[in-house]
Amino acid sequence: MTTAAIATYLDTENIALPYCPGCGHKSIVKQLDKALVKLQLDPKKVVIVTDIGCIGLADRNFMTNTFHGLHGRSITYACGVKLARPELTVIAVKGDGACGIGGTHLLNVARRNIGITLLIANNFNYGMTGGQHSVTTPDDGVTPTTPWGNFEQPMDLCATSSAAGAAWVHRATSFDRDLPDVLADAISQEGFAMVDIWELCSAYYRPRNDFRRADMMAMLTENQFKPGRITDKPRKEYSARYFETYQADRNVREDRSKISLQFEHRLDRQMGIIIAGSAGQKIKSIATLLGHAAIASGLHATQKDDYPITVMSGHSLAEVILSPHVIEYTGIDEPAIVVVISMDGVKQAGACIRALPETSTIYAEESLELPDTNAQVRRFAFIEAAKHVGKLSLATVAIGTVLQDTGPFPLAAFTAAIQKNQKPAIAEVNLKAILAGAALVNPNAAIGL
Amino acid sequence: MSYEFIEGNEAVARAAMKAGCNFFAGYPITPASSIFQSMLDLIPSTGGMAIQAEDEIAAIGFCIGAAMAGRKVMTATSGPGISLYSENLGLATIGETPMVIINVQRQGPATGSATKGAEGDIQFTRWGTSGGLPVIALSPASVAEAYELTYHAFNLAERFRVPVTLLSNKEVGLTRERVDLDAIKLPPRRERIKVAEDEAFVPHGFQSSADVPVMADIGGEHIVRYTTSTHDQVAKLTTNPEIIGDMLAHYNNKIINHVDEITRVKEDFETGAQTLFISYGVTSRSVAAAVETVRRKGRKISSLVIQTLWPVPEKVILEAMQGIKKVIVPEMNLGQYLLEIQRLVPANVELVGINKMNTTLISPRQIIEEGGLL
Numbered sequence: 076m077t078t079a080a081i082a083t084y085l086d087t088e089n090i091a092l093p094y095c096p097g098c099g100h101k102s103i104v105k106q107l108d109k110a111l112v113k114l115q116l117d118p119k120k121v122v123i124v125t126d127i128g129c130i131g132l133a134d135r136n137f138m139t140n141t142f143h144g145l146h147g148r149s150i151t152y153a154c155g156v157k158l159a160r161p162e163l164t165v166i167a168v169k170g171d172g173a174c175g176i177g178g179t180h181l182l183n184v185a186r187r188n189i190g191i192t193l194l195i196a197n198n199f200n201y202g203m204t205g206g207q208h209s210v211t212t213p214d215d216g217v218t219p220t221t222p223w224g225n226f227e228q229p230m231d232l233c234a235t236s237s238a239a240g241a242a243w244v245h246r247a248t249s250f251d252r253d254l255p256d257v258l259a260d261a262i263s264q265e266g267f268a269m270v271d272i273w274e275l276c277s278a279y280y281r282p283r284n285d286f287r288r289a290d291m292m293a294m295l296t297e298n299q300f301k302p303g304r305i306t307d308k309p310r311k312e313y314s315a316r317y318f319e320t321y322q323a324d325r326n327v328r329e330d331r332s333k334i335s336l337q338f339e340h341r342l343d344r345q346m347g348i349i350i351a352g353s354a355g356q357k358i359k360s361i362a363t364l365l366g367h368a369a370i371a372s373g374l375h376a377t378q379k380d381d382y383p384i385t386v387m388s389g390h391s392l393a394e395v396i397l398s399p400h401v402i403e404y405t406g407i408d409e410p411a412i413v414v415v416i417s418m419d420g421v422k423q424a425g426a427c428i429r430a431l432p433e434t435s436t437i438y439a440e441e442s443l444e445l446p447d448t449n450a451q452v453r454r455f456a457f458i459e460a461a462k463h464v465g466k467l468s469l470a471t472v473a474i475g476t477v478l479q480d481t482g483p484f485p486l487a488a489f490t491a492a493i494q495k496n497q498k499p500a501i502a503e504v505n506l507k508a509i510l511a512g513a514a515l516v517n518p519n520a521a522i523g524l
Numbered sequence: 525m526s527y528e529f530i531e532g533n534e535a536v537a538r539a540a541m542k543a544g545c546n547f548f549a550g551y552p553i554t555p556a557s558s559i560f561q562s563m564l565d566l567i568p569s570t571g572g573m574a575i576q577a578e579d580e581i582a583a584i585g586f587c588i589g590a591a592m593a594g595r596k597v598m599t600a601t602s603g604p605g606i607s608l609y610s611e612n613l614g615l616a617t618i619g620e621t622p623m624v625i626i627n628v629q630r631q632g633p634a635t636g637s638a639t640k641g642a643e644g645d646i647q648f649t650r651w652g653t654s655g656g657l658p659v660i661a662l663s664p665a666s667v668a669e670a671y672e673l674t675y676h677a678f679n680l681a682e683r684f685r686v687p688v689t690l691l692s693n694k695e696v697g698l699t700r701e702r703v704d705l706d707a708i709k710l711p712p713r714r715e716r717i718k719v720a721e722d723e724a725f726v727p728h729g730f731q732s733s734a735d736v737p738v739m740a741d742i743g744g745e746h747i748v749r750y751t752t753s754t755h756d757q758v759a760k761l762t763t764n765p766e767i768i769g770d771m772l773a774h775y776n777n778k779i780i781n782h783v784d785e786i787t788r789v790k791e792d793f794e795t796g797a798q799t800l801f802i803s804y805g806v807t808s809r810s811v812a813a814a815v816e817t818v819r820r821k822g823r824k825i826s827s828l829v830i831q832t833l834w835p836v837p838e839k840v841i842l843e844a845m846q847g848i849k850k851v852i853v854p855e856m857n858l859g860q861y862l863l864e865i866q867r868l869v870p871a872n873v874e875l876v877g878i879n880k881m882n883t884t885l886i887s888p889r890q891i892i893e894e895g896g897l898l
């Protein structure tokens with residue numbers, strides 16, 4: 076059974092085409108219809124996405140799916156639809172005005188090569204708002220916002236799009252007899268295709284500037300804007316590449332993050348620990364392991380990190396709370412333990428150190444100068460010990476010391492967390508570091524592990 | 525029992541997957557970026573897509589397009605990005621687009637403090653786009669709640685065909701906590717309600733004003749029309765004031781008439797208490813600690829924690845204030861939800877706002893002191 080050919084995709088009976096007499100938009104809408112008729116696409120599989128502006132009214136007459144979006148943003152919705160359903164034919168139609176406000180989308184859709192078709196109804200001004208100048212208004216063009224003539228360089232949309240990486244770009248005019256073929260060609264491209272269609276706004280730009288078809292053509296040569304096919308360099312469409320790239324990665328990662336209860340803790344109250352040092356000292360990851368070990372021992376835990384936005388310089392500070400009870404407030408007003416392993420850490424935790432009560436303990440690298448404090452200060456040769464273990468082991472050494480000294484949970488819980496979560500080479504260093512740290516308070520710490 | 529030690533942001537992504545999210549678009553911003561990172565880990569293996577857009581306007585634009593083509597979508601950002609979402613939030617409202625927006629709040633205004641927490645976007649969320657229509661917004665206090673409420677956000681978005689915002693906070697999003705996600709009870713996942721293939725499709729069809737119109741995917745068996753401009757039920761532009769009024773009433777009523785269904789609160793009431801805390805988000809945890817301290821001293825006190833900040837659960841709040849002489853509202857801002865309580869509080873009730881917006885949490889101690897509970 077053959078279905079009757081579709082004679083038109085336009086409904087102009089129920090809704091009249093809304094444009095001023097002589098407006099180029101009317102012609103563009105009709106030629107787009109002809110292109111669709113030529114292609115005989117299923118209207119349910121076609122989406123026409125428009126922008127704001129007079130051209131933004133274009134979708135109303137089409138009997139396809141239609142999406143009338145915000146000023147300058149039609150490309151974004153068209154991309155969303157296309158990415159969601161790559162099998163659809165998605166045509167975005169926007170004005171030259173939209174190319175200004177939505178310029179970044181113009182560049183990025185070209186660069187990404189998302190397979191939509193972009194038609195620009197380029198009438199050199201903002202028709203809908205009264206003929207103000209746009210990014211394509213010709214040199215000297217008079218508009219309400221360029222009363223003495225435009226001195227902003229008109230933008231070559233085709234060259235711009237091509238430079239941004241568009242696979243298929245064509246410049247046409249609404250007067251071109253072959254426009255339906257050009258549009259059909261554009262629509263048939265797998266990747267991104269754009270047609271910049273020059274035309275006249277009969278209400279504003281044309282009468283104000285006595286700007287006719289011949290002037291439009293002259294402008295091409297004056298500005299050295301090329302007509303016709305500008306770019307034709309097909310390459311693989313974005314969605315196809317996306318799924319190709321990520322489907323190789325379809326095997327869901329093994330879930331190493333689950334923690335089961337294996338140890339017993341020895342805490343009867345909440346314990347706040349602050350680890351203060353420098354960027355690159357692995358403070359964040361050691362704090363996370365501390366949390367893992369605590370949870371494996373039946374404790375609750377929270378962790379927050381503080382570091383400058385330039386992550387590889389300055390301080391790095393982690394706040395960890397361990398508790399036998401649910402932790403409500405995640406701030407640490409009075410840490411039980413402050414570990415300081417670098418001058419950055421001392422600086423960042425300075426105010427906190429000064430305010431500590433006698434009940435708190437500071438575990439400090441012995442070479443650091445600390446501010447005055449009521450807390451107990453215990454100094455250790457962390458740096459020296461870490462030197463014998465290996466790079467990036469300083470924070471782990473210090474945590475080894477703290478765990479051995481305060482024993483909220485067995486050292487074995489921490490070594491288990493290291494083994495479970497870290498790559499073997501790193502784990503090996505950290506296991507040594509934990510023991511080296513523990514040995515600073517108890518030379519026999521390794522026994523029993 | 526099997527625990528994890530994860531951040532709120534990861535919990536959001538995990539909940540999104542559980543809720544059936546299959547499209548994510550975002551733009552990098554601290555403290556929300558790790559949501560995108562987690563989505564990129566999780567989504568491709570299910571055939572979905574996570575994409576980085578050129579800016580937040582494109583990110584939400586991609587999401588709206590994808591949602592109308594049948595995807596369950598989410599985007600995540602912080603204050604500066606929400607500012608750029610603004611116009612499209614209006615589009616999603618007038619177009620009745622289900623979507624989930626995560627705002628991991630940071631200290632503003634403007635760029636503010638990228639790595640520091642705040643809850644300064646409470647009223648911004650309510651009035652974040654032109655037109656003043658009601659919105660749905662949920663506020664998690666913990667990593668577990670980030671999981672739970674993100675899942676609910678997806679269900680609510682489908683139920684009411686609206687953008688739903690999760691008002692997270694750096695203090696939740698980037699704090700690691702012990703959680704057992706499998707132990708969190710969740711209702712069945714709500715799938716999109718679509719028109720049957722052989723039935724006529726009316727893009728914004730409703731009988732009674734508060735009805736939620738069924739949908740059809742762009743690209744399916746029905747022609748779909750969608751528009752940012754004022755339109756009637758078939759998405760045809762209109763200037764008829766009566767139709768326009770009806771449509772606006774519909775957008776309003778489909779939310780306001782269902783406040784009870786949307787409302788989620790946590791009540792910790794004590795009979796005879798004359799002081800009531802009303803709080804939300806991470807600050808509600810300091811309140812919980814303060815409540816415990818006050819009760820240990822033998823004094824009665826009640827607490828109402830609001831998870832669905834918008835629409836305001838007025839009935840629940842009014843009920844909670846019965847017999848109460850003093851209401852305390854602590855917030856990590858200069859008193860935003862306080863405005864909502866202020867308009868509901870009976871004349872004889874003392875209302876105290878405890879406000880701090882200096883990037884640090886409000887501590888239980890501050891709540892007890894400023895709440896006059898020593």
Ligand SMILES: Cc1ncc(C[n+]2csc(CCOP(=O)(O)OP(=O)(O)O)c2C)c(N)n1
Pocket residue numbers: 127128129130131146169170171172173174196198200201202203204209
């Ligand atoms: C964000 C925003 N700013 C401004 C406007 C007002 N506006 C409506 S149409 C338009 C210009 C449209 O010009 P163009 O894209 O060239 O379309 P034309 O009317 O010429 O067809 C503007 C600025 C708007 N709708 N939205």
Ligand code: SF4
Pocket residue numbers: 093094095097098099100129130198202203275276277278279
């Ligand atoms: S104002 Fe210009 S662009 Fe708009 S319909 Fe009239 S002629 Fe066309």
Ligand SMILES: [Mg+2]
Pocket residue numbers: 128170171172196197198199200201202209
């Ligand atoms: Mg124009």
